[in-house]
Amino acid sequence: MAEILSQSEIDELLKAFSQGEVKDLEKVEEKKTKKIRSYDFRRPNKFSKEQLRTLQMIFENFSRSLTSFLSGYLRTIVNVVVVSVDQLTYYEFSNSLNNPVFIAIIDASPLEGPFLLELNNNTTYAILDRLLGGMGKGEFLDRDYTEIEVNLLTKIVKQILPLLEEPWSNIIDLTPSLMRVETNSQFAQIISPNETVALCTLSIKINETEGMMNFCMPHLTLEPIVPKLTTKFWFSSMKKEEKVNPELIKEKIDKTYIPLTVQLGSTTVTVGDLLKFEVGDVIMLDKRYNEPVEVIIDKKVKFKGIPGIKSKRYSVKITEVIYKGDEESE
Incomplete structure (x- = not known):
């Protein structure tokens, strides 16, 4: 059976508590609980x-x-x-x-x-x-x-x-x-x-x-x-984001190399003729010698010109511009 306190003992206990001599046990336990933190030494947290x-x-x-x-x-x-x-x-x-x-x-x-x-x-x-x-x-x-x-x-x-x-x-x-x-x-x-x-x-x-x-x-x-x-x-x-310089972009584009192809002509042959081709055979194309050739960029005909020789190299002289830039819709 629990011990029963007398009235005088109760008064003494309340007096001690009001003067701070007796601490609140619940607050003490709460503080101790907050300080405890689990830590797994097998998996240490090295990144926050x-x-x-x-x-x-x-x-x-x-x-x-x-x-x-x-x-x-x-x-x-x-x-x-x-x-x-x-x-x-x-x-x-x-x-x-x-x-x-x-x-x-x-x-x-x-x-x-x-x-x-x-x-x-x-x-x-x-x-x-x-x-x-x-x-x-x-x-x-x-x-x-x-x-x-x-x-x-x-x-x-x-x-x-x-x-x-x-x-x-x-x-x-x-x-x-x-x-x-x-x-x-x-x-x-x-x-x-x-x-x-x-x-x-x-x-x-x-x-x-x-x-x-x-x-x-x-x-x-x-x-x-x-x-x-x-x-x-x-x-x-x-x-900081750098401002776009249109002139610099244009300068970079102007120095960009693109492949250019000149097509002298085309033709079709049978598989049988293809298998019989030998060194020295002549292939007839669909264009005459004096007709302009096509200058192709990115699979599109951009210019037409006349073939010739300049500085001991095969060359093409541009005679016609098919279209320039985005003037023709694709």
């Missing part, structure tokens, strides 16, 4: 939330450039968006990969250490199908990549890497280059399994096929620039 948010901003800029590039390169509708940016151990990342897998190990110069780019099978087979004339269906084939497929994917990765330079320019002048390609995750152990990495996952949708692209960035590689991975530094170092 702000640093991960800055990485997400970098790859959102990259995803926009990648969308434009892949849409033009594959000649189809492509959409790339950032799904997540997380930190985890390299073991957790490598353990989630299924073989065969396409992994590009990237030299992240001037940083000391590599990045890792992984394309899952849905993405790679959709790209390969589109490059080889298909509709871009990512049908998974349970086999290793062929040498031709690896070469095609390697070529496209080499063209993707320069797109990383501009998004990273506010933090560091990155010049990424491809070191090697692996199709087995066991041969892509670039760091210790317990090391922390930042993993950026992008979703790539090619027509109706959706796949993933993962950028794995070890903390050891990013360590020299981790203090710069803040939104404040990001916006303070953004370069």
Whole structure:
């Protein structure tokens, strides 16, 4: 049975409490609870939330450039968006990969250490199908990549890497280059399994096929620039947009080289005649010797002229301008 306090004891207790000699036990317990924070030593957090948010901003800029590039390169509708940016151990990342897998190990110069780019099978087979004339269906084939497929994917990765330079320019002048390609995750152990990495996952949708692209960035590689991975530094170092100079653009265009073809004439022959051609045979064209020839640029007839010789070289003298610039609608 609990002890019952007398009236005098109750008065003494209230007096002590009012003078601050007795502390509020609930407030003390609440303060102690706030100071306790769980920490997993097997998965130490080396990136703050702000640093991960800055990485997400970098790859959102990259995803926009990648969308434009892949849409033009594959000649189809492509959409790339950032799904997540997380930190985890390299073991957790490598353990989630299924073989065969396409992994590009990237030299992240001037940083000391590599990045890792992984394309899952849905993405790679959709790209390969589109490059080889298909509709871009990512049908998974349970086999290793062929040498031709690896070469095609390697070529496209080499063209993707320069797109990383501009998004990273506010933090560091990155010049990424491809070191090697692996199709087995066991041969892509670039760091210790317990090391922390930042993993950026992008979703790539090619027509109706959706796949993933993962950028794995070890903390050891990013360590020299981790203090710069803040939104404040990001916006303070953004370069001001330069005003467009029409004269400079015109000057650059004027120095651009374009292929030009002169067509003397054409004709048709049978397959039988073609197989009988020998050195010394004469082919009759559909134009007379005194008729003007066509000067073709980008598969369009732009000028007509008369063939001749100048400074011991075959030449064409322009006699007629078909149309200039955009005067004729296409």
